[in-house]
Amino acid sequence: MKREDALQLLQKYVKDDKLVKHCIATGAIMRMLARELGADEEMWEAIGILHDIDYEVVGKDMKRHGKEGEKILLEERVDEEIARVVGRHNHFALEMSIEEYEEPVEIALQCADNLSGLIVACALVKDGKLSEVSVKTIKKKFKEKCFAAGCLRENIKLVEKLNIPLERAFELALEGMLDVKDELELE
């Protein structure tokens, strides 16, 4: 699935600009993690872009989040593999622990989903200048548990299961997000 098609489909269901940006950032990180692992970059980015497609549809009913996204994607005739991964990403609703994820793409999504927010928060303390965020900044902010507390550190750390050291993941994520910084409206 082409990046443009994924983005267009996301915007059919998601109107909140901030959420669209979160999905773009998550997709950008997914692309870089795929590259690092020799996986399908285009597919992993599409998964990142589409993972929260149902967010506005389910509203406050977070138990449906993920599964509803899978349904939408299947109805929209999106690749079943993409739909399946999206359908399984909300471990809270599935009452499973993140440790139970075994497939690299699922582990990568847990990391990217949370790391994207942490890096955006790092850019915001630097006046929206993503170009001024360094791996060192991310490392420091990662350790400050109160900083962007909603970005779950344990989920980010899961990337180590893919034999990607945390610092390398920060480097890749930053590179991926810099590639799309205009779309994220960051400098």
Ligand SMILES: [Fe+2]
């Ligand atoms: Fe997300």
